[in-house]
Amino acid sequence: MPSAPRSLDLIPLLLCPVCGEQLEAAGRFPAQGLRCTAGHQYDGARQGYVNMLTGRGTRFIPDTAEMVAARDAFLGAGHYASLARQLAATAGTLLTGTPAPVLLDAGAGTGYYLEAVLRNFSDGRALALDLSKCALRRAARVLPDALCVVWDLWKPLPLAAGSTDLILNVFAPRNPGEFARVLKPGGHLVVATAAPGHLDELREVVPLLAVDTDKSFRLGETLGDGFEEVESVALQVPLQLDDEDIVRLVMMGPNAHHIEAGDVQAAAAAAAGAGGGRLPVTARFTVTAYRRRGHS
Numbered sequence: 001m002p003s004a005p006r007s008l009d010l011i012p013l014l015l016c017p018v019c020g021e022q023l024e025a026a027g028r029f030p031a032q033g034l035r036c037t038a039g040h041q042y043d044g045a046r047q048g049y050v051n052m053l054t055g056r057g058t059r060f061i062p063d064t065a066e067m068v069a070a071r072d073a074f075l076g077a078g079h080y081a082s083l084a085r086q087l088a089a090t091a092g093t094l095l096t097g098t099p100a101p102v103l104l105d106a107g108a109g110t111g112y113y114l115e116a117v118l119r120n121f122s123d124g125r126a127l128a129l130d131l132s133k134c135a136l137r138r139a140a141r142v143l144p145d146a147l148c149v150v151w152d153l154w155k156p157l158p159l160a161a162g163s164t165d166l167i168l169n170v171f172a173p174r175n176p177g178e179f180a181r182v183l184k185p186g187g188h189l190v191v192a193t194a195a196p197g198h199l200d201e202l203r204e205v206v207p208l209l210a211v212d213t214d215k216s217f218r219l220g221e222t223l224g225d226g227f228e229e230v231e232s233v234a235l236q237v238p239l240q241l242d243d244e245d246i247v248r249l250v251m252m253g254p255n256a257h258h259i260e261a262g263d264v265q266a267a268a269a270a271a272a273g274a275g276g277g278r279l280p281v282t283a284r285f286t287v288t289a290y291r292r293r294g295h296s
């Protein structure tokens with residue numbers, strides 16, 4: 001008989017988004033979903049996630065299946081592996097000495113970074129939240145022990161106060177008030193953002209949307225008084241991209257809503273062709289760790 005998924009252990013950390021009561025598995029988990037003591041039900045999917053967004057849902061557009069497939073292929077080729085290593089190192093240091101840490105990836109996408117971070121912990125327990133069912137389907141595949149929940153980060157999180165040791169937030173929306181509430185006092189938030197100059201060479205080839213860099217929105221200020229910065233690391237990653245890589249990189253993010261795939265394809269083939277098949281592009285990231293103020 002197969003053993004029960006470890007994600008079951010995390011259900012007591014969840015709260016019903018309608019009434020705030022505790023949740024329990026409604027049968028085989030996650031396929032048969034969750035229900036609260038007052039009878040509110042949340043559908044599970046046999047692909048391994050639970051959908052807690054009910055009613056009118058959200059006004060935000062989730063990443064499409066095409067965007068998720070492009071992201072999966074681009075990340076799977078290892079282009080951003082050094083960012084994954086940095087996130088794993090930062091989280092590993094911050095959680096040293098924390099037994100069975102609870103990690104929440106807020107905007108986990110396909111689970112690529114959470115999987116890298118979890119490799120540091122034999123006893124880590126992980127929650128992945130994202131608006132995109134397509135993304136969570138892949139996250140559930142690479143993280144079979146994680147609890148994957150479809151949720152909108154702009155709404156109150158369906159998690160108990162002080163339930164989480166570390167929140168990972170990689171190129172995804174941030175809800176500082178809710179992040180502070182669900183973190184344990186002294187818990188950490190690790191944020192990856194694009195840095196000024198990110199993918200500048202690519203901008204000369206394809207008209208990309210401006211990215212919000214950490215400088216342009218002064219991340220620390222937007223997080224408010226609940227957090228203090230403990231560490232910030234700048235990463236500069238030289239990439240050599242062929243035309244397929246370029247198309248995936250452009251189409252895996254919000255640019256996909258604004259550019260025709262055929263136009264990107266043509267521009268990418270011309271740019272990579274001119275460079276002997278590869279375009280040199282520099283990715284620039286900032287990984288910043290914050291500590292939730294308060295005593296542990």
Ligand SMILES: C[S@@+](CC[C@H](N)C(=O)[O-])C[C@H]1O[C@@H](n2cnc3c(N)ncnc32)[C@H](O)[C@@H]1O
Pocket residue numbers: 060062063071106107108109110111112113129130131132135151152153154169170171172173253
């Ligand atoms: C640029 S992707 C980053 C995904 C992942 N962290 C990574 O780096 O591979 C942004 C992610 O945020 C998710 N997202 C966007 N708005 C959201 C919201 N309001 N609530 C939850 N997730 C959201 C998208 O579905 C997408 O997976």
Ligand SMILES: [Zn+2]
Pocket residue numbers: 016017018019020021036037038039040
């Ligand atoms: Zn309820």
